[in-house]
Amino acid sequence: METQHFSIRVNAPAEVVWKTMFDHNTYRQWTSVFNPDSYFEGAWLPGSEIRFLGSNPDGGMNGLTGMFGVITEHRPYEFVLIEYQGQIVNDIDDTTSREARQLIGAREAYSFLEADGATTVTIDVDTADTYAELFGELWPRGLAKLKELAEAAAAEPGPAHT
Secondary structure (H helix, E strand, O other), X not given: OEEEEEEEEEOOOHHHHHHHHXXXXXXXXXXXXXXXXXXXXXXXXXXXXXXXXXXXXXXXXXXXEEEEEXXXXXXXXXXXXXXXXXXXXXXXXXXXXXXXXXXXXXXEEEXXXXXXXXXXXXXXEEEOHHHHHHHHHHXXXXXXXXXXXXXXXXXXXXXXXX
């Protein structure tokens, strides 16, 4: 397991970036780089279980695939920490396979640092060695999509973006 570090500067306030990242609709858009059907179930609140789901990418099984964890820290517009507890394979929670055991205890931290109307988003994610190269390619693309969505949202007039 290695910790990978990704960062991007977004020309939008932290609140707009946060809402863009964690809103159900925009979450599906920026995470589509990981899985075209990507979505989450749960809440981004301390102690809440959260499930990251998508269709099985190889089409070999009919059910959903993904990961599940608990939100262990949550500071609105500043920081979220997830600790993973297992994976989901064909709609079934898995905590015993070799792949699931590699994931258990892994952490994913999202940091938001606002300065001069722009926000630096930093992701620190524990990644199993077998996925390090793949995530090294996908996370930057996901963050670029998040940047595009958040900057568009910040440019929209209205009280929701102030």
